[in-house]
Amino acid sequence: MLQETCAAQIEAILARYDHPRSAVLPLLYLAQDTYGYLTNEAILEVANLLNLPQTDVFEVVSFYTLFYDYPVGKWVLQVCDDVPCCYLGAEEVLAALAQKLGVREDQLTPDGHFLVQRVKCLAACHRAPVVQANLDYIYDVTPERVDELLRSLRERIGSGEVLSVSGATAEDYEYAPAGHVRMIERRLGDIPAPPAHAANAAPVADEPASQVETDVETDRTNGVDHAAGTSG
Amino acid sequence: MVLTEHIIQRELDVPNIANFDVYLAHHGYEALRIALSQYQPADLVKMVKDAGLRGRGGAGFPTGVKWGFLPAGVYPRYLLCNCDESEPGTFNNHQIIDLNPHQLIEGIIISSYAIEANKAYIYARGEFGAAARTMEHAIAQAYAAGFLGKNILGSGFDLDMYVHRGAGAYICGEETALMDSLEGKIGQPRLKPPFPAVAGLYGKPTIINNVETLANVPPIVRKGVDWYRSHGTEKSPGTKVFSLCGHVRKPGNYELPFGVSLLDLIYDPAYGDGMIADRAVKIVVPGGASAPWLTGDQLNIPLDYESLASAGSMLGSGGVIVLNDTVSAPHVAYKMDEFFKHESCGKCTPCREGTHWLVRVLHRMNHGHAETDDIPVLHDIYRQMEGNCFCLLGESAVMPIKSALKLFPEEFEGLTHMKG
Ligand SMILES: Cc1cc2nc3c(=O)[nH]c(=O)nc-3n(C[C@H](O)[C@H](O)[C@H](O)COP(=O)(O)O)c2cc1C
Ligand code: SF4
Ligand code: FES
Numbered sequence: 001m002l003q004e005t006c007a008a009q010i011e012a013i014l015a016r017y018d019h020p021r022s023a024v025l026p027l028l029y030l031a032q033d034t035y036g037y038l039t040n041e042a043i044l045e046v047a048n049l050l051n052l053p054q055t056d057v058f059e060v061v062s063f064y065t066l067f068y069d070y071p072v073g074k075w076v077l078q079v080c081d082d083v084p085c086c087y088l089g090a091e092e093v094l095a096a097l098a099q100k101l102g103v104r105e106d107q108l109t110p111d112g113h114f115l116v117q118r119v120k121c122l123a124a125c126h127r128a129p130v131v132q133a134n135l136d137y138i139y140d141v142t143p144e145r146v147d148e149l150l151r152s153l154r155e156r157i158g159s160g161e162v163l164s165v166s167g168a169t170a171e172d173y174e175y176a177p178a179g180h181v182r183m184i185e186r187r188l189g190d191i192p193a194p195p196a197h198a199a200n201a202a203p204v205a206d207e208p209a210s211q212v213e214t215d216v217e218t219d220r221t222n223g224v225d226h227a228a229g230t231s232g
Numbered sequence: 233m234v235l236t237e238h239i240i241q242r243e244l245d246v247p248n249i250a251n252f253d254v255y256l257a258h259h260g261y262e263a264l265r266i267a268l269s270q271y272q273p274a275d276l277v278k279m280v281k282d283a284g285l286r287g288r289g290g291a292g293f294p295t296g297v298k299w300g301f302l303p304a305g306v307y308p309r310y311l312l313c314n315c316d317e318s319e320p321g322t323f324n325n326h327q328i329i330d331l332n333p334h335q336l337i338e339g340i341i342i343s344s345y346a347i348e349a350n351k352a353y354i355y356a357r358g359e360f361g362a363a364a365r366t367m368e369h370a371i372a373q374a375y376a377a378g379f380l381g382k383n384i385l386g387s388g389f390d391l392d393m394y395v396h397r398g399a400g401a402y403i404c405g406e407e408t409a410l411m412d413s414l415e416g417k418i419g420q421p422r423l424k425p426p427f428p429a430v431a432g433l434y435g436k437p438t439i440i441n442n443v444e445t446l447a448n449v450p451p452i453v454r455k456g457v458d459w460y461r462s463h464g465t466e467k468s469p470g471t472k473v474f475s476l477c478g479h480v481r482k483p484g485n486y487e488l489p490f491g492v493s494l495l496d497l498i499y500d501p502a503y504g505d506g507m508i509a510d511r512a513v514k515i516v517v518p519g520g521a522s523a524p525w526l527t528g529d530q531l532n533i534p535l536d537y538e539s540l541a542s543a544g545s546m547l548g549s550g551g552v553i554v555l556n557d558t559v560s561a562p563h564v565a566y567k568m569d570e571f572f573k574h575e576s577c578g579k580c581t582p583c584r585e586g587t588h589w590l591v592r593v594l595h596r597m598n599h600g601h602a603e604t605d606d607i608p609v610l611h612d613i614y615r616q617m618e619g620n621c622f623c624l625l626g627e628s629a630v631m632p633i634k635s636a637l638k639l640f641p642e643e644f645e646g647l648t649h650m651k652g
Contacts, residue, residue, distance in 0.1 A: 024416035065400030126483035135361035167361025
């Protein structure tokens with residue numbers, strides 16, 4: 001139960017808002033990372049946490065495309081097929097991904113590692129074609145670079161890194177001149193020690209949920225077509 | 233045309249200004265000190281009005297005027313930063329956060345003081361996972377330095393700031409849908425009036441501004457109205473960060489004074505550097521996918537709100553999509569209307585049904601199955617949508633198909649004759 005496993009995070013999320021209902025989206029993200037996707041039970045848990053009618057929360061889940069009420073595996077690969085990406089190689093990237101992974105779009109790979117979806121503009125059109133892997137940006141992807149992308153993502157599964165389909169650990173990536181995928185460094189510097197007089201505690205940033213690696217049923221559901229979210 | 237000094241893209245003048253210490257060493261948070269120690273909130277509203285700052289989120293509405301709509305004496309008030317950035321072809325907010333995040337945070341703090349809000353939310357599109365973490369880090373730095381929290385810099389002003397991520401829905405960039413979404417509901421636009429300044433988030437007075445709009449506030453406060461107005465045009469003062477993409481050699485974000493020509497943006501070696509393989513410009517969509525199209529013979533148009541409006545288009549989000557003569561106009565219209573269909577929130581019939589039918593007809597035309605009367609059918613569909621949609625998303629969906637039919641009718645005729 002989220003209430004037990006993520007009590008501190010839930011409290012921090014609720015503290016941000018004057019009305020608890022505003023916590024629906026962040027709590028759904030938390031539930032999604034905890035259980036791998038939004039099962040009926042997970043959605044009911046969020047409804048109960050906020051004392052909301054179940055239908056209100058189910059409605060929210062089906063409205064937003066980044067909530068998955070179907071198994072999505074470890075990496076959700078979202079390829080932008082909008083204008084201009086679609087004229088700069090996105091269709092070829094989609095075809096290469098489907099071919100290398102041996103699946104159709106919206107179909108989970110048999111090992112439960114990858115799900116490929118089409119999405120709309122990702123606000124990085126100058127680095128087309130753009131792909132997101134669990135909301136990590138991967139810039140300047142080409143069909144030739146798809147192998148290296150899949151290699152780096154498989155390596156990250158193997159490394160035991162905590163993966164979050166909701167983007168709680170999101171970073172941005174690009175291809176280095178040598179051809180490998182590398183993280184783009186965030187260069188903000190450290191958080192300074194607060195001045196002595198200040199009693200201000202900075203709000204806590206979302207931590208990735210602790211049980212992202214939970215063995216969801218995804219691994220056994222290959223071959224099922226999952227309709228991508230509809231509205232929104 | 234190169235700016236001697238950037239107002240927003242300061243990373244081009246000061247390397248690594250994303251770093252907190254570097255920002256502080258280059259006048260960072262100086263404007264906040266000035267604002268809190270030398271001005272009353274109302275003075276700042278007037279200053280932003282006098283500077284002529286216009287909202288960069290699409291409509292170009294004067295920011296100070298909007299701030300002035302708040303009803304006197306009603307609290308609490310909220311400031312919302314619109315960071316939903318989902319208009320195809322638009323990617324400047326994203327880069328401002330990556331490369332100069334503290335200028336945005338400082339702008340939100342000053343603006344919150346000006347409108348007397350004690351809570352500010354940055355509503356980021358769900359896909360901005362890394363950008364949200366960047367902002368949270370920058371916010372934590374600002375708290376630690378005493379620029380956020382209680383009694384900021386001893387002024388008595390309190391402000392808390394939070395990042396709230398959406399979850400994949402373009403419509404949540406529309407200001408009232410954003411508020412519903414932030415309230416934990418599905419994102420559908422509200423009936424206006426009341427306007428957000430009167431009844432916004434939780435029914436309270438709320439000001440909502442775009443990322444780039446708010447990032448303009450610290451330089452205005454620090455360097456003054458006259459300095460700000462020395463950039464751009466009389467009616468569109470300042471600069472705009474144009475997002476240039478498509479078949480140009482150097483796509484990217486370019487900060488230029490309002491009034492620069494499309495020709496310069498596309499061909500100047502410092503900006504777009506011309507078309508890939510020197511092909512001809514066929515279609516320019518100058519303000520994100522919602523803007524009516526221009527063609528290759530209209531490149532002398534100055535990029536400001538008034539000039540684009542008189543050319544029958546709009547500056548919109550400042551996302552400039554340039555496509556060459558390899559694309560087919562019916563296909564571009566199909567892809568763009570597919571976007572609007574995907575993003576239609578479903579609240580009103582003309583948009584929900586209209587986008588569905590536009591895409592259905594355009595799909596069959598583009599796949600060799602056009603029916604003989606498809607062209608009149610397309611005209612009929614968009615005419616039924618025009619002026620009848622609940623919000624601008626549906627009205628925007630009319631632009632690609634209407635533009636394509638008007639500018640390239642022969643290409644549609646070709647498709648109906650190809651039927652086989
Ligand atoms: C469908 C739709 C999507 C919009 N998306 C955005 C957006 O992503 N970012 C934004 O700043 N404004 C967006 N707007 C405009 C907002 O409604 C609002 O006008 C703007 O945030 C006001 O800020 P400004 O005055 O600083 O421009 C959108 C409007 C519509 C109708
Ligand atoms: S015009 Fe479209 S997006 Fe706007 S309210 Fe109607 S259905 Fe929703
Ligand atoms: S069209 Fe692909 S990121 Fe904008």
